[in-house]
Amino acid sequence: MTSPEPTVPLAGSGRREGPASRTVALLGSTHPGPTVVVTLLAVVLGASSGLPLGRLVVLALAVLLGQASIGFANDWLDAGRDRAVGRTDKPVAQGRVSVSAVRTAAVVCGVLMLVPSYALGPAAGTAHLVLVASGWAYDLGLKRTPISVVPFVVSFGLLPAVATLAAAPPAPPAAWALAVGAVFGVAIHFTNVLPDLDDDARTGIVGLPHRLGRTVSGITAFAALAVAAVLLLSGQLGGGSSTSGLAAAVVGTVATLGIAAVGVRLVVAGRVDRTLFRLIMVAAVLLVVQLALSGGTIVA
Secondary structure, three states: OOOOOOOOOOOOOEOOOOOHHHHHHHHOOOOHHHHHHHHHHHHHHHHHHHOOOOHHHHHHHHHHHHHHHHHHHHHOOOOOHHOOOOOOOOOOOOOOHHHHHHHHHHHHHHHHHHHHHHHHHHHHHHHHHHHHHHHHHHHHHHOOOOOHHHHHHHHHHHHHHHHOOOOOOOOOHHHHHHHHHHHHHHHHHHHHHHHHHHHHHOOOOOOOOHHHHHHHHHHHHHHHHHHHHHHHHHHOOOOOOOHHHHHHHHHHHHHHHHHHHHHHHHHHHHOOOHHHHHHHHHHHHHHHHHHHHHHOOOEE
């Protein structure tokens, strides 16, 4: 047995954090914003696939655990880099939670994720396992390569498949739904990385956005968002939505295109910060609401 881990000092404060504070810090290492948004996306996709409430709850639990596992792995594997560049948004870098704690949490969540995932059936379970493995592959080293965007394309592209394959019997997703997820993954990756290009360069991270540069990467991200919005609208137009649903879809698409335009303007003006990623998260929620209100389906 190992001895109990000592209370962790709060970096720069001189205070010592208690168990409750360490728990809050540990939850912060899940990357809670993106984790909640992706889980919400999965639930809405599942609802549009006709999943009953019980299966929606299981789907939400599976995705929540999977995303938490990826977030914990990111903070565990990047702990040294995050400390070196003084990241103030990472609990591990601040000394608020230990590397061993997030490493253990990453593995535990990854293992627990398998239970609800495969409770949805072998097809949905395997699709979700590949999705999470892709996220881990990014954390483990693909972020340093010219194909750093691939894990995001794979993971977000598979999310609609996890939802439709969770049905009983499993159903394949519509091609446009897979395309929306994949293209949206491009927007997520680029806007998430852009504010950290200089810090990444100092610690040896050179992914695709680093090679393309801030301006090209930023414009690419919001162009991808615009494409995702148009693809979603086209899918809904052909999906038998009601007149009111189609009206909601059009309004949502126009609003998303507006967000894309704002994002491009910020990039061109040189305002490359966390605002860009937040815009993509807002657009994600908007697309979720659009899909929910349209009454359409993502099943092929």
